[in-house]
Amino acid sequence: MNRSFGILLAEDDENDVLLLKHAFNGAQVQNPLYTTRDGEETIDYLSGTGVFADRNEYPLPTLLILDLKMPKRTGMDVLQWLRKQPVLNCLPVVILSSSGHRHDIERAYRLGANAFVVKPSSNEERGELARYIKGFWLQFNQPPLVCTEGFEVAQKLHAEVDAPGCFL
Amino acid sequence: MSLTPDHSVILLAEDRADDVFIIRKAFAQAGFPGSLFVVKDGEQAIGYLKGETPYDNRVEYPLPSLLLLDLNMPRKNGFEVLQWIRQQPELFALRVVVLTSSEARPDVNLAYELGAQSFLTKPADFENFVELGEFIKGFWLQFNQTVAAPGRK
Numbered sequence: 113m114n115r116s117f118g119i120l121l122a123e124d125d126e127n128d129v130l131l132l133k134h135a136f137n138g139a140q141v142q143n144p145l146y147t148t149r150d151g152e153e154t155i156d157y158l159s160g161t162g163v164f165a166d167r168n169e170y171p172l173p174t175l176l177i178l179d180l181k182m183p184k185r186t187g188m189d190v191l192q193w194l195r196k197q198p199v200l201n202c203l204p205v206v207i208l209s210s211s212g213h214r215h216d217i218e219r220a221y222r223l224g225a226n227a228f229v230v231k232p233s234s235n236e237e238r239g240e241l242a243r244y245i246k247g248f249w250l251q252f253n254q255p256p257l258v259c260t261e262g263f264e265v266a267q268k269l270h271a272e273v274d275a276p277g278c279f280l
Numbered sequence: 281m282s283l284t285p286d287h288s289v290i291l292l293a294e295d296r297a298d299d300v301f302i303i304r305k306a307f308a309q310a311g312f313p314g315s316l317f318v319v320k321d322g323e324q325a326i327g328y329l330k331g332e333t334p335y336d337n338r339v340e341y342p343l344p345s346l347l348l349l350d351l352n353m354p355r356k357n358g359f360e361v362l363q364w365i366r367q368q369p370e371l372f373a374l375r376v377v378v379l380t381s382s383e384a385r386p387d388v389n390l391a392y393e394l395g396a397q398s399f400l401t402k403p404a405d406f407e408n409f410v411e412l413g414e415f416i417k418g419f420w421l422q423f424n425q426t427v428a429a430p431g432r433k
Contacts, residue, residue, distance in 0.1 A: 202392035217427045221372050226397040228425045241423055247415035254399045256392045257385060269386060 117174035117250065117259065118144045122154040122190065123208070124182045128231065131238060132177075132208075139242035143250055146170060151185025154178070155193055158200060173203070174259040175249050178225075180209045180216060188219060195224040199267045202256035204249065288314025288421060291344035293325040293361065294379075295353045299402065302409055303348075310413030314421065317341060322356025325349070326364050329371065344374070345426040346416075349396070351380040351387060362394035373427050375420060 119141075123129050129147055136145060148154040154176075157164045164170040176194075180187035187207060195201050204226045209216060212230040220228050232238040258266035294300050300318055307316060319325045325347070328335045335341040347365075351358035358378060365371055377398040378391045388399050403409045 202389065204398070212425050214427050217425050218372065221427075227375070227419070229423045230425060240418065244415055244418035244423060247411070248398075248419040252400050252403075252412055252415060254383075254388050254401060256399075257389050261385075266389070269389060 116143075116171075117255065118146055118171050119175050119177060119250075120146045120148065120154070120157060120173035121177045122148045122151070122182065122187065123177075123179040124149050125179070128179070131235075132242070135235070135238040135242035136246075138239050139246050141242065141246045141250065143174075146173065150183045151187065151190045153184075154182075154190050155185065158190075158194065158203070159197075172200075172259055172263070174255040175245075176203055176205045177208050177245075178205055180207060180220075188223060191220065191223045191225055199258050199263060203259065204253065204255060206245070206249070289342045289344040290314065290316050290346045290348060290416075290421075291325070291328060292316055292318045292348045293320075293322065293353065293358070294318065294348070294350045295320050296350075299350075302406060303413075306406060306409035307413040307417075309410045310417055312413060312417055315342075317344065321354045322358065322361045324355075325361050326356065329365070329368075329374070345424075346420050347374060347376045348379045348416075349376055351378060351382055351391070359390060359394060362391065362396055366395045375424065375426075377416070377420070 121129065121132060123132070133145060146157070148157050156162045157170060158172070158176075160167055160170070178187045178190060187209070191205060194203060194205065205224070207220045207225045207228045208231055209228065210231050212228075217228045229241065232241050256266070257269060292300065292303060294303070304316060317328070319328050328341060329343070331338060331341070349358045349361060358380070362376065365374060365376065376396045377400060378396045379400045379402060380387070381402050383401055391399050400412070403412055
């Protein structure tokens with residue numbers, strides 16, 4: 113596991129952020145956790161604009177954990193935007209939603225979410241989820257090139273492969 | 281044809297018998313709760329997902345919620361299977377995890393581009409296969425949500 117790979121948590125509920133941070137600490141996740149508090153801020157972070165322009169301070173994450181109900185722009189808006197971005201479009205996204213409505217799951221999958229998890233209600237369950245996110249997404253999963261080698265390298269390779277683009 | 285995915289069913293598309301053997305054994309050791317069905321090439325994988333003969337009985341061959349997909353396979357390779365899956369709107373909920381011995385960088389990106397949810401390199405030893413089995417079980421079977429295609433039971 114490359115410990116420098118960061119996680120971006122897009123979540124407007126302060127309490128949920130704290131609980132998840134606590135769970136990640138408990139699971140001994142060494143990777144840095146960055147947070148954004150609404151959809152607009154999340155898009156700014158991912159596109160590296162405004163206060164997030166410095167990629168040394170705000171590196172591209174290797175995983176986006178995305179709440180659905182957020183102010184300004186929702187999680188679905190962010191997902192829809194992300195999948196249309198060149199190069200950045202393949203960033204793995206785990207939806208973390210307070211409800212598991214069938215309609216939301218279907219919409220998120222059709223928009224290109226990698227996974228859909230309902231927010232755990234107990235500390236025990238949250239700890240378990242943190243352990244599995246760490247094991248599966250941070251330890252075993254190989255993120256797309258843009259996460260590991262940066263935007264320019266990924267863009268160059270993208271052009272060479274002549275890939276069709278995610279979910280187009 | 282029923283399109284209801286069974287949450288505890290995984291389809292493994294893998295042509296190498298020794299890899300199938302190791303994965304079966306590792307998943308059993310990881311306490312896998314469901315069933316693991318195996319197909320040996322890309323065409324069989326598509327046949328299974330379509331529910332074609334001999335996979336036309338969904339009681340016997342249930343639709344999986346997760347496909348573990350090797351890339352280098354005869355007849356149709358993993359990329360071709362991915363390409364086919366994304367053309368089937370009713371399979372939108374099927375999660376595809378690529379499991380390959382390839383570490384080629386363009387393969388990683390192409391797999392994501394073609395709609396894979398995750399890209400894994402086959403672990404080098406058995407212990408790591410068991411560990412991976414636990415994480416697949418925990419994340420994909422326990423926490424990840426699945427849904428059936430619209431208009432189906």
